[in-house]
Amino acid sequence: xxxxxxxxxxxxxxxxxxxxxxxxxxxxxxxxxxxxxxxxxxxxxxxxxxxxxxxxxxxxxxxxxxxxxxxxxxxxxxxxxxxxxxxxxxxxxxxxxxxxxxxxxxxxxxxxxxxxxxxxxxxxxxxxxxxxxxxxxxxxxxxxxxxxxxxxxxxxxxxxxxxxxxxxxxxxxxxxxxxxxxxxxxxxxxxxxxxxxxxxxxxxxxxxxx
Amino acid sequence: xxxxxxxxxxxxxxxxxxxxxxxxxxxxxxxxxxxxxxxxxxxxxxxxxxxxxxxxxxxxxxxxxxxxxxxxxxxxxxxxxxxxxxxxxxxxxxxxxxxxxxxxxxxxxxxxxxxxxxxxxxxxxxxxxxxxxxxxxxxxxxxxxxxxxxxxxxxxxxxxxxxxxxxxxxxxxxxxxxxxxxxxxxxxxxxxxxxxxxxxxxxxxxxxxxxxxxxxxxxxxxxxxxxxxxxxxxxxxxxxxxxxxxxxxxxxxxxxxxxxxxxxxxxxxxxxxxxxxxxxxxxxxxxxxxxxxxxxxxxxxxxxxxxxxxxxxxxxxxxxxxxxxxxxxxxxxxxxxxxxxxxxxxxxxxxxxxxxxxxxxxxxxxxxxxxxxxxxxxxxxxxxxxxxxxxxxxxxxxxxxxx
Numbered sequence: 001x002x003x004x005x006x007x008x009x010x011x012x013x014x015x016x017x018x019x020x021x022x023x024x025x026x027x028x029x030x031x032x033x034x035x036x037x038x039x040x041x042x043x044x045x046x047x048x049x050x051x052x053x054x055x056x057x058x059x060x061x062x063x064x065x066x067x068x069x070x071x072x073x074x075x076x077x078x079x080x081x082x083x084x085x086x087x088x089x090x091x092x093x094x095x096x097x098x099x100x101x102x103x104x105x106x107x108x109x110x111x112x113x114x115x116x117x118x119x120x121x122x123x124x125x126x127x128x129x130x131x132x133x134x135x136x137x138x139x140x141x142x143x144x145x146x147x148x149x150x151x152x153x154x155x156x157x158x159x160x161x162x163x164x165x166x167x168x169x170x171x172x173x174x175x176x177x178x179x180x181x182x183x184x185x186x187x188x189x190x191x192x193x194x195x196x197x198x199x200x201x202x203x204x205x206x207x208x209x210x
Numbered sequence: 211x212x213x214x215x216x217x218x219x220x221x222x223x224x225x226x227x228x229x230x231x232x233x234x235x236x237x238x239x240x241x242x243x244x245x246x247x248x249x250x251x252x253x254x255x256x257x258x259x260x261x262x263x264x265x266x267x268x269x270x271x272x273x274x275x276x277x278x279x280x281x282x283x284x285x286x287x288x289x290x291x292x293x294x295x296x297x298x299x300x301x302x303x304x305x306x307x308x309x310x311x312x313x314x315x316x317x318x319x320x321x322x323x324x325x326x327x328x329x330x331x332x333x334x335x336x337x338x339x340x341x342x343x344x345x346x347x348x349x350x351x352x353x354x355x356x357x358x359x360x361x362x363x364x365x366x367x368x369x370x371x372x373x374x375x376x377x378x379x380x381x382x383x384x385x386x387x388x389x390x391x392x393x394x395x396x397x398x399x400x401x402x403x404x405x406x407x408x409x410x411x412x413x414x415x416x417x418x419x420x421x422x423x424x425x426x427x428x429x430x431x432x433x434x435x436x437x438x439x440x441x442x443x444x445x446x447x448x449x450x451x452x453x454x455x456x457x458x459x460x461x462x463x464x465x466x467x468x469x470x471x472x473x474x475x476x477x478x479x480x481x482x483x484x485x486x487x488x489x490x491x492x493x494x495x496x497x498x499x500x501x502x503x504x505x506x507x508x509x510x511x512x513x514x515x516x517x518x519x520x521x522x523x524x525x526x527x528x529x530x531x532x533x534x535x536x537x538x539x540x541x542x543x544x545x546x547x548x549x550x551x552x553x554x555x556x557x558x559x560x561x562x563x564x565x566x567x568x569x570x571x572x573x574x575x576x577x578x579x580x581x582x583x584x585x586x587x588x589x590x591x592x593x594x595x596x597x598x599x600x601x602x603x604x605x606x607x608x609x610x611x612x613x
Contacts, residue, residue: 014462014465016469017470019474019476019477020469020472024480025480063436107460122459122463141434141435141436142395142434143336143470146434147463147470148466150470166394166395166432167394170473
């Protein structure tokens, strides 16, 4: 097993792809935390804990759930909205959950508007501008998600979570695979269950992403 | 929208049943058939639920492109046409794949080289195209004879590269290759190589799966990048190409993109091991001498091992099936006991020996050879001779008649 661990950065001028460092994706029914295969149950707990600890827990929904291109996508979008609302209900004063879409993948110049969107080619602008210290990608095409997750790990201290509908992401610090409405709802339930049990990082020293 | 699993058990327009691939390849009855390698390619594609095949059938290296034209006439291929050059063919393959089609093509030798610009583009665009490479000479003066030098150029394109030894490998790996390369965490093109002429033109007994079973169709909605439609044409990805910008983030994005291609090659390892039953096959790797080879050099190595056994020399064999992903750990493990590692190859540069030297500890154990090239055959006697010479045993000269 690889000794490499997928941890919050800033890691390197050009961090490696975790797959190239020997990190393997989870099999169905599993997840990974920091590159180590873990049970989904443990991953729900850890993801919820990270959300509740964060000063600016943020969900980045991508095109696969932003448009109602099939019934499943529409249901997932509703579940994601429910997760966001749950986060808002469960955080303490001073924490600021955000929902920032990744509507498409075009490189945008001179730069994106980080208030309203995130782009896989410029993710750090959105992370830095909004001081996001924990984020979850959902509904982003896998290639684009991995581009972004590596850049975020390279240049920020943001904790990254992937709720992937396919095989998962080694480049996130925590990844689910085969994401479904049920899994998103279960994460929301876990956040609700852990409400009040996790101390948020609200001090200036620890809050916000580098 | 296609859903791969929901169509299992239903029939296509030719009456073939979409079948679970594992069952089709491992549990369905097989029929022994006596075919050339080119005919085997045709039979595999008959069962592959291919949407598009694009051909540049000028090369006499393989009849496969023409034979698949017959499949199109019979209704087994969605579309089939000829490009105006190899470069055009590979570009057209990209277009078809961008559009969500399962795509097949063949090439060889100078055609591979002419089309080369497209292969890193395929990988970068995450297009799971399958390309058969029936290797032949690439340099001037031209040769249509087998020579595996072109594989060396494919190794760093970001494509998956497999090297078949026999027509049976070819049949099975064409079908399994689509399954591996279309996995959403892989989603890369596959160069499925064989040594031209030896595999393509000679007949062999090949055990075929039932012709009334076929692969489930490709599901482009599992792709890690958006497939092309009128809302999201690929030009949107390319409208502001990174090459046009000079700033840190555009470089970082391009770097991350390249890393992701090679990460996908790494991810294919798990799936390739599952479907090919390992990246390598091994025999007697506790021996002091091990032959490591790919393609038909494996067959010649196997025969050389039999001949050496008759003389009391015990030899192991490592058949390298996948070159990308590279079986680094497997080769290291299989050669850990070897005092001498021989790498017979059908090319002048010895690219496989170089890869193995870079992989194993104490690389002075690696003997790069024997080599033949330009269409020469590799009699097992020259492998035997090379090994015996290294061991200080008396041997003979195959080429000379002596005085």
